[in-house]
Amino acid sequence: MQTEHDWITTPVTADMLRGFLDVEQTAHGLLPHRLPAPARRQIPDDQLAIAEAQPSGVRLAFRTRATSIELDALPTKRVYRGFPAPPDGTYDLLVDGRLTAQATVPGGRVHAITDMLTQSAELHEGPSGTARFTDLPAGDKDIEIWLPHTEITELIALRSDAPIDPAPAGGRRVWLHHGSSISHGSNAAHPSATWPALAAAHGGVELVNLGFGGGALLDPFTARAMRDAPADVISVKIGINVVNTDAMRLRAFAPAVHGFLDTIREGHPRTPLLVVSPILCPVQEDTPGPLVPDFGGGMLRFKATGDPAERAAGRLTLTVIRDTLARIVEQRAAGDPNVHYLDGRDLYGETDYAELPLPDGIHPDPAGHHRIGENFARLVFGDHGPFHR
Structure with a gap:
């Protein structure tokens, strides 16, 4: 049985990410953006500001022989007043291009939209959490973790039972x-x-x-x-x-x-x-x-x-x-x-x-x-x- 001393902690860095145009270092971790900072400064409304920070298509990409991986993250979840809260966003883990495991991160911040027409909203703070993936195939493999496409996600740290190396860039269009x-x-x-x-x-x-x-x-x-x-x-x-x-x-x-x-x-x-x-x-x-x-x-x-x-x-x-x-x-x-x-x-x-x-x-x-x-x-x-x- 693993103990906390068996885990290797790896900071999340930009060279582990794919599908982003910019990153922001927050008080909690690394926040991927899909528009660069000069564009973000010109965004005229909260709807687009939130949408570009939701990491649709953004994923971590690395090589490892780990069979257990944990990702600490702080999500910001969007809810609409008067409607049931949607389920927690899904983290997809792909091994060599195949969807192999899924996880969620409970808790996090809540962006509560109080009026759909005006998009007025309230932000409620919440804790970070952990997406856990276990019983992964043994041996060296390429891993991608696709982030929830409708949850702003601040990435804090990776833990694994074997070393992690960023996937080499290039090779595909x-x-x-x-x-x-x-x-x-x-x-x-x-x-x-x-x-x-x-x-x-x-x-x-x-x-x-x-x-x-x-x-x-x-x-x-x-x-x-x-x-x-x-x-x-x-x-x-x-x-x-x-x-x-x-x-x-x-x-x-x-x-x-x-x-x-x-x-x-x-x-x-x-x-x-x-x-x-x-x-x-x-x-x-x-x-x-x-x-x-x-x-x-x-x-x-x-x-x-x-x-x-x-x-x-x-x-x-x-x-x-x-x-x-x-x-x-x-x-x-x-x-x-x-x-x-x-x-x-x-x-x-x-x-x-x-x-x-x-x-x-x-x-x-x-x-x-x-x-x-x-x-x-x-x-x-x-x-x-x-x-x-």
Whole structure:
């Protein structure tokens, strides 16, 4: 039986992390960020500030022969007043790329949202905890621990019954992806089962996931972060947040897309760049935003409140967004053969919706994430896809 003296404690350092753009040393430990500090200073609201600090796609990567591993962490969990608290976030441990064990960290801070419309909230302090993984396979192995995709996670220390060495960097192409809450992983069962994580596994690439719940709004600081981040292939999934926040009209949208892509191209002039339009979402196909929560029937759903007649005046819908993106990419492709377009309905369309409807009206369920990830891998990383090696 192990005693406390059998454990080797390893500080968590940035060279153990994958899928992040920046780290912050807090009073408790190391906090991964998915936007760099200059971008974070320009974030205009708490929703994006929280989303970028939630480590979707961020994972620890190391080599070890340990069969028992513990990770001390301080999570910050989000709850909505009036709704049951969600289950604790899951930590996925992969051995040589296979999901082998899962754990949770109880306790932690609680970010309690008191009003969904204004996003006003209260922060309640709580203790750190430990994710424990035991009975792992013997022998040398590559370990990844994927962090909960919807819990801000401050990493404190690793303990193990054998030495840990950071995994060597390089060897696989880096896929840099930006999108909305669906890319972030809303309703995914666990962190390595968001659709980008599943697609990355199929495609054999290293994922850097800049999917931000409610935050895919063509922000220039996000484009600059992507411009400056290393990447071998890049995708941007644009549209749903622009519509459901009613953030702009068609006159502003098209130039904003061009500007976003121009900025990325400043740092990646010839990198394969894929523009992806929204998946099917009947709530917003032909009805403008803004989107508001609908609490009818005892469960949270969403509804669009705009007037379809105002499309003629430039109000945006998903149909308008798709037409505009397809036209923009066609224009740009005349001088940029490495820019490509994918209609999001090829990832999740009418047939998928009939089989796997959106539980809250806008986000896929866990099976929907698998469907989108598989379709993306086939269409984009597969033979004749724009990211095929």
